[in-house]
Structure formats: structure tokens, C-alpha cells
Amino acid sequence: MVSIDRIPTKEFLGKSGVKFGQLGNGCPWCEREMESLEHFLFNCNFIAGFWRNILELWEVKWRPFVDFSDFFFFCNNVLYKGVVKSLWLISMSVACWSVWPARNELVFEKRWPKMSNLVFLTKIRALMWIRAVYDELKVDEKIWWVCPVRSWSGGKKFWSGGSFWCPPCFGGVKFNMSGMESEGDAGCCGVLRNSKGVVRAVFSGPCAARESSAAEVGAVCLALEVFIEMGWKGSCSLSIKVGSSDDIESRVSIIGNVSFSRVDKHGNAMAFALAAAGLKRQKMFKAWW
Numbered sequence: 001m002v003s004i005d006r007i008p009t010k011e012f013l014g015k016s017g018v019k020f021g022q023l024g025n026g027c028p029w030c031e032r033e034m035e036s037l038e039h040f041l042f043n044c045n046f047i048a049g050f051w052r053n054i055l056e057l058w059e060v061k062w063r064p065f066v067d068f069s070d071f072f073f074f075c076n077n078v079l080y081k082g083v084v085k086s087l088w089l090i091s092m093s094v095a096c097w098s099v100w101p102a103r104n105e106l107v108f109e110k111r112w113p114k115m116s117n118l119v120f121l122t123k124i125r126a127l128m129w130i131r132a133v134y135d136e137l138k139v140d141e142k143i144w145w146v147c148p149v150r151s152w153s154g155g156k157k158f159w160s161g162g163s164f165w166c167p168p169c170f171g172g173v174k175f176n177m178s179g180m181e182s183e184g185d186a187g188c189c190g191v192l193r194n195s196k197g198v199v200r201a202v203f204s205g206p207c208a209a210r211e212s213s214a215a216e217v218g219a220v221c222l223a224l225e226v227f228i229e230m231g232w233k234g235s236c237s238l239s240i241k242v243g244s245s246d247d248i249e250s251r252v253s254i255i256g257n258v259s260f261s262r263v264d265k266h267g268n269a270m271a272f273a274l275a276a277a278g279l280k281r282q283k284m285f286k287a288w289w
Helices: 011-014 037-043 043-059 068-076 084-110 115-133 212-229 248-252 271-278
Strands: 173-182 185-194 201-204 236-243 287-288
Touching: 037 043, 037 068, 037 084, 043 084, 043 115, 068 084, 068 248, 115 201, 115 287, 173 212, 173 271, 185 212, 185 271, 201 212, 201 271, 212 236, 212 287
Parallel strands: 173 236
Antiparallel strands: 173 185, 185 201, 201 287
16 A cells, blocks of 8 residues: 555545544654645654664664655565565565554544554564464574574574573463562563464563562563463463462462463573563553454
8 A cells, every 4th residue: 555655645635525623634753744644754854863773773774764665665675585585575564554653643633653662563563474484494582682684593493582481382372471570660561472482472561569479460460461362271281381479479369360380581582571661551451362
């Protein structure tokens, strides 16, 4: 839709006869120029800052783009090869997509996106899209959050932070949990995968806790909530992996009849990295499919 200029920007809708009234036809980010595809997606100051953040992660230098064709040419001519080039192109597609729902939230719900949130959601979506294409790709998910171009190690088999991720039994699903605290704030994360290692759910963000152990208990509660809402209760087994201190067992007892086991931080790398990334977020991010 972007490539054939059929995204319903205000410029496009205006040419189709749509009247905006008091809403105006300005860019939702800056309101200084008409909302054209090229301006709102690439060249508005706010979005240009977003692209600088994303490209910096990939060790690629930002430059302004004339239009989508120029952007497409730029992405295809970045000097990556093989799987890394594929990861790069998927990530750039995700970045384009992430701008659109953020724009819609601003236009229709008056919710201004924080740059850190927009970058965070783009990185997590990119990892999910990559997992959908390469469900057995060897990616160090902890490195992914700071330097995705260096997170791929080559080869197959599911990789997580320097040690092999242990899948659940056939037909089962596993939640890897992590809680973290920093300067009085606490956050938690959960990542659910099926027996093939494919991510099926993820959540990350703040929680009503003051220490990492309590944050992890909150993550367990959320994991159970997600598991139930997915309609999997009674149809498959659920394993929960946690990585905090021993006293979490007494805290988990308040949830009900739950069994769990402990793993080291390397085995919980993605959850640990997501908990750190979501520590300062204002809202909990949850997604499952």
C-alpha cells in the first residue's frame, strides 16, 4: 500500500474529496506541513528521530528520504548479506508498520507516543516477525535489544543468551519469566513459546511491586491470565520458568496450585532483556496469538 501510494493519509483523502473541518490536514506529529506519505512516514522531525534510533541499532547512518522508492532503494543497498540482510529488511518493514498504528492512536485517540515506547514496540515486533519467518534461527535475544546485526550467530536451533533453550514436551507451552527492580521501580516480563520454540505470547512493563521477586510473582499471575485468555486451559500443559531467589516459592503460593522450576539468567535471556527494556515503561505491553 505504501509502494503504490494508497495509504489513507490526509493528503490522499483530501484528493478523494474528504473534508476535515476543524481536524485540519496537517501532519499529526508536527502540524506544520500537510500529512503526506513522505512527510509523516520519513521526514517529520519526530519520525526522523525515530528512524535515527532504529538505524543506529543496525549501525547504519540515517539520511533523509525523498519518497518510498528512495527508502526502498536505500534498504536494499545496505551492505548486509545472507540471513543478516533478511533480518534487516524484515526489521525495516516492521519499522514502517509501527509508525502507522502510532499515527492512528495520535489522530483518533489523542495519545502521543513516547519515542522510547515506539522504539521498544518496533524492536519487539521485529523479533516476533523474524521468529515467524525463521522459527529455528540461532539468535542471541539479549544482544538483539542493543545491536541486532550482531545477534545472529549462524546455524540452526533455537538460541538464547549463550545456552540452548530447553523446549517443553510435545503439545506443551512454556513461559519464561523475569522480574527486575531499579531505583524503586519494578518491572516484569513473560515470553511464551510452544514446543518448537515459536513465540506465541509476550508481555513486558511495570508492575505493582517494589522488588524483583514480587515483580516475578506478578509476572506469573499475568502468565496464567494470558494462558487462560488464549483458551489453552485444559488442552495442553503449561510450564513456567523463573529465575529469582528461593523465597519466591512462598510468594507464588498465594496464586494457587502452581508448579515451577528455576533457571539461570542465560536460560531466561529474552525474558530478562525484556524486563530490563520495559522497566521504565508507563504501561504494560501484552500480545498473544
